[in-house]
Amino acid sequence: MQLYSYPDPSTWPALQQRPAAAEAPQVAARVRAIFEQVRAGGDAALLTLAAELDKATLASLLISEAEFAAAATLVPADLQAAIRQAKTNIEAFHAAQREPELRVETMPGVVCSRRAVPVQRVGLYVPGGSAPLFSTLLMLGVPARLAGCPEVVVCTPPQADGSVSPVILFVAQLLGIDKVVKAGGAQAVAALALGTATVPAVDKIFGPGNRYVTAAKQLAAAEFGVAIDMPAGPSEVLIIADASANPAFVAADLLSQAEHGPDSQVVVLSDSSAVLEQVQAEVARQLALLPRRDVAAQALESSRAILLPDANSMLEFSNQYAPEHLILATDNADALAAQVTNAGSVFLGHLTPEAVGDYASGTNHTLPTSGYARQYSGVSLDSFVKKITFQRLSAQGLQVIGPVVETMAEAEGLAAHARAVTLRLAALNSSASPAAAVTLANPYAGLIRPSVERMQPYSSARDEFEGMAPVMLDANENSLGSVGPDDFSRYPDPHQRAIKADLARLKGVAPNQIFLGNGSDEAIDLLVRLTCTPGQDSIVICPPTYGMYEVAANLNDVRVERLPLNADFQLPPDAAEKLAASNAKLVFLCSPNNPTGNLLAQEAIETILRNFRGLVVVDEAYADFADAPSWITRLAEFPRLVVMQTFSKAWGLAGLRLGVAYASAQLIAYLDKIKPPYNISAATQQHALAALAAAPQLPEMRAELLDGRRWLVEKLAQLAIVEHIFPSDANFLLVRFTVDATGVYDQLRSRGIVVRNRTTQPGCAGCLRLTVGTAEENVQLVQALTEIGAEQSSVAASHIQ
Numbered sequence: 001m002q003l004y005s006y007p008d009p010s011t012w013p014a015l016q017q018r019p020a021a022a023e024a025p026q027v028a029a030r031v032r033a034i035f036e037q038v039r040a041g042g043d044a045a046l047l048t049l050a051a052e053l054d055k056a057t058l059a060s061l062l063i064s065e066a067e068f069a070a071a072a073t074l075v076p077a078d079l080q081a082a083i084r085q086a087k088t089n090i091e092a093f094h095a096a097q098r099e100p101e102l103r104v105e106t107m108p109g110v111v112c113s114r115r116a117v118p119v120q121r122v123g124l125y126v127p128g129g130s131a132p133l134f135s136t137l138l139m140l141g142v143p144a145r146l147a148g149c150p151e152v153v154v155c156t157p158p159q160a161d162g163s164v165s166p167v168i169l170f171v172a173q174l175l176g177i178d179k180v181v182k183a184g185g186a187q188a189v190a191a192l193a194l195g196t197a198t199v200p201a202v203d204k205i206f207g208p209g210n211r212y213v214t215a216a217k218q219l220a221a222a223e224f225g226v227a228i229d230m231p232a233g234p235s236e237v238l239i240i241a242d243a244s245a246n247p248a249f250v251a252a253d254l255l256s257q258a259e260h261g262p263d264s265q266v267v268v269l270s271d272s273s274a275v276l277e278q279v280q281a282e283v284a285r286q287l288a289l290l291p292r293r294d295v296a297a298q299a300l301e302s303s304r305a306i307l308l309p310d311a312n313s314m315l316e317f318s319n320q321y322a323p324e325h326l327i328l329a330t331d332n333a334d335a336l337a338a339q340v341t342n343a344g345s346v347f348l349g350h351l352t353p354e355a356v357g358d359y360a361s362g363t364n365h366t367l368p369t370s371g372y373a374r375q376y377s378g379v380s381l382d383s384f385v386k387k388i389t390f391q392r393l394s395a396q397g398l399q400v401i402g403p404v405v406e407t408m409a410e411a412e413g414l415a416a417h418a419r420a421v422t423l424r425l426a427a428l429n430s431s432a433s434p435a436a437a438v439t440l441a442n443p444y445a446g447l448i449r450p451s452v453e454r455m456q457p458y459s460s461a462r463d464e465f466e467g468m469a470p471v472m473l474d475a476n477e478n479s480l481g482s483v484g485p486d487d488f489s490r491y492p493d494p495h496q497r498a499i500k501a502d503l504a505r506l507k508g509v510a511p512n513q514i515f516l517g518n519g520s521d522e523a524i525d526l527l528v529r530l531t532c533t534p535g536q537d538s539i540v541i542c543p544p545t546y547g548m549y550e551v552a553a554n555l556n557d558v559r560v561e562r563l564p565l566n567a568d569f570q571l572p573p574d575a576a577e578k579l580a581a582s583n584a585k586l587v588f589l590c591s592p593n594n595p596t597g598n599l600l601a602q603e604a605i606e607t608i609l610r611n612f613r614g615l616v617v618v619d620e621a622y623a624d625f626a627d628a629p630s631w632i633t634r635l636a637e638f639p640r641l642v643v644m645q646t647f648s649k650a651w652g653l654a655g656l657r658l659g660v661a662y663a664s665a666q667l668i669a670y671l672d673k674i675k676p677p678y679n680i681s682a683a684t685q686q687h688a689l690a691a692l693a694a695a696p697q698l699p700e701m702r703a704e705l706l707d708g709r710r711w712l713v714e715k716l717a718q719l720a721i722v723e724h725i726f727p728s729d730a731n732f733l734l735v736r737f738t739v740d741a742t743g744v745y746d747q748l749r750s751r752g753i754v755v756r757n758r759t760t761q762p763g764c765a766g767c768l769r770l771t772v773g774t775a776e777e778n779v780q781l782v783q784a785l786t787e788i789g790a791e792q793s794s795v796a797a798s799h800i801q
């Protein structure tokens with residue numbers, strides 16, 4: 001190792017020259033000739049070059065199954081354990097480098113995203129000229145596997161006896177790599193770039209190697225359209241060792257890289273001449289102990305010990321040198337590390353030998369040499385993926401960004417570019433309405449919560465195995481049966497296929513247009529969660545209406561916009577216009593409405609469907625009592641229409657908690673994606689199936705309830721305390737009283753009759769909601785109201801006296 005004292009900075013570039021640089025032209029010429037030979041001769045050329053350069057006579061280029069099988073038995077247990085530990089650490093550090101998909105809405109409706117996609121065919125070079133570096137296979141194979149590269153081929157030079165180190169084969173098996181080729185040097189790189197009968201051409205070549213391997217990779221990248229990780233040639237280390245450094249540690253680290261090969265280079269910088277002297281003495285002492293002392297000694301000939309005035313100049317020298325490895329052998333390592341601008345990998349403090357990075361700390365040891373650390377990073381998970389960007393425009397997005405692009409394209413004189421936008425804008429603008437424009441683009445563009453689009457749904461045991469087998473041990477159920485009289489020990493069908501098949505026949509839709517929920521409330525909640533990002537989005541409700549819409553919104557931190565019904569509980573004339581201007585994600589329209597009982601006018605809903613960009617949810621919980629076609633019949637026409645129905649009302653199954661949402665198959669698939677896996681219990685499914693089988697009973701029951709409604713209307717109209725009975729298309733009546741409605745409510749309750757007090761609802765002052773009961777219950781209700789009326793009038797009379 002030559003010593004330099006306070007060299008003038010003008011001489012630094014000469015001191016920073018790598019030994020291999022001098023012979024680069026000859027090496028490049030040799031490598032080009034080898035490429036030619038492989039192109040012309042394919043596998044035969046590989047066999048010839050193995051004989052010539054590796055002194056190996058090969059029967060076959062590929063590692064055979066027998067060679068793989070023998071490998072593990074030849075690797076001692078302690079080495080196997082050490083390799084497994086290193087693999088775990090490398091996996092941990094590289095798995096943490098995974099990045100979630102990036103998604104940014106640059107303008108309203110202009111969504112850009114970026115996703116990492118693995119390089120499909122990768123070639124890994126594992127050096128083996130002077131020492132088989134099985135650790136390199138860990139460094140390349142682990143990230144290749146984590147990235148998900150489908151095709152992985154390994155090349156490594158054969159030993160003179162034609163074998164490949166069993167440890168390399170052991171690691172290959174650990175990583176699930178079965179294609180290992182006995183080829184080294186430039187010929188291996190040429191084969192990976194060009195392809196031969198045995199070696200598949202790959203998209204990207206990875207791995208370190210000597211000057212021939214490195215030059216071959218550079219040629220492959222420059223002329224053969226193959227990507228490479230980086231130039232990773234002969235190993236090198238630069239150590240900044242101040243007065244706090246331990247000379248023995250420093251010497252050991254220098255030798256650890258010098259022993260790689262004669263063209264390795266090691267450099268030590270210090271601001272203490274005493275330390276440099278001691279380091280040199282230690283190098284000489286330790287060198288003599290090394291088995292590879294000849295190799296290391298050659299490397300030391302082109303290595304340097306340099307005395308510099310202070311830490312700043314040491315850092316400046318190091319940043320100019322851009323070492324593959326930088327060791328900061330100082331108490332002040334963290335402060336110096338902050339100023340490092342060029343290095344492959346940095347080792348901090350006195351207790352961090354470079355060798356830990358070579359094998360097992362978790363960082364990658366495939367690193368840029370020869371000063372390439374100025375512009376390249378070492379291998380990482382990123383090296384094995386491409387980041388593909390995506391963009392999607394909604395109709396709104398096209399409208400806002402279109403003019404920007406048209407202007408720029410015209411300014412560049414690229415008329416076809418501008419036209420690609422103009423044509424689409426014209427199509428949007430000629431559409432009948434904003435909602436039609438959205439439909440033209442994508443009916444759900446901008447409507448589905450981005451996190452829902454991205455997430456993976458839960459996959460239940462019953463998703464993975466359908467039906468029954470003699471032995472079912474997949475879902476941690478209780479195979480002994482159930483406590484109690486009935487057997488519910490098995491999870492129910494998560495997709496409720498049987499019910500959906502029956503319901504689809506009954507309603508004239510496809511089974512995949514049906515979502516079943518734990519009551520309609522589950523569908524309401526999931527629709528809010530499907531579309532609204534908490535703290536950001538809003539829904540529209542039309543009060544007075546069913547209270548759960550607002551509760552679901554509040555629960556999900558979603559803003560509620562109100563579009564009140566007018567005095568006769570119909571949508572206001574400007575409803576569609578207001579909704580067209582709203583950015584809300586969905587509007588709930590309850591028809592027949594609860595608590596008012598009336599159907600919302602069909603034309604008003606239709607206008608909203610044509611103009612609103614969000615989902616239009618028509619809640620038909622009471623539709624069985626109405627004399628109007630269901631909105632289910634219009635689903636094909638309006639992809640953003642969702643119709644909710646329930647088994648709780650006309651079907652008389654409120655205790656089962658079974659609600660239904662009908663929509664396009666695409667929208668239902670989204671609901672299925674986010675629902676709890678077993679949201680409909682086995683008991684509910686059984687009962688619902690039985691009810692569906694008895695569907696012919698439904699009209700009779702409905703008719704009886706409608707008779708009861710007519711009878712109640714007739715009787716209530718005769719009571720003096722009843723001011724108005726609102727027309728009802730449901731199984732209840734909203735009734736306004738001439739007297740204090742809350743007083744009437746209390747008096748009914750004291751007579752054992754519970755009705756719903758709606759006096760506080762917008763537009764419902766003085767109103768109670770009365771459910772149509774059995775004939776007898778209806779009689780009791782009218783009787784009680786008659787008595788209450790009589791009491792009220794006698795009290796009024798006593799006040800007059």
Ligand SMILES: NC(=O)c1ccc[n+]([C@@H]2O[C@H](COP(=O)([O-])OP(=O)(O)OC[C@H]3O[C@@H](n4cnc5c(N)ncnc54)[C@H](O)[C@@H]3O)[C@@H](O)[C@H]2O)c1
Nearest residue numbers: 127128129130157184185208209210232234235260366367
């Ligand atoms: N930068 C890094 O990340 C990193 C990591 C590990 C190893 N390394 C370096 O990898 C290198 C490994 O070198 P190696 O030689 O031991 O193994 P190697 O596998 O890189 O090279 C061996 C091959 O070189 C070819 N070769 C040798 N002499 C030749 C000649 N005269 N003409 C044409 N081809 C010739 C042969 O085909 C042989 O198979 C070392 O320099 C080591 O420092 C670098």
Ligand SMILES: N[C@H](CO)Cc1c[nH]c[nH+]1
Nearest residue numbers: 133135136235236358365
């Ligand atoms: N130091 C080498 C990178 O330059 C990697 C290595 C492998 N085995 C030992 N060392």
Ligand SMILES: [Zn+2]
Nearest residue numbers: 235256257358
């Ligand atoms: Zn090393």
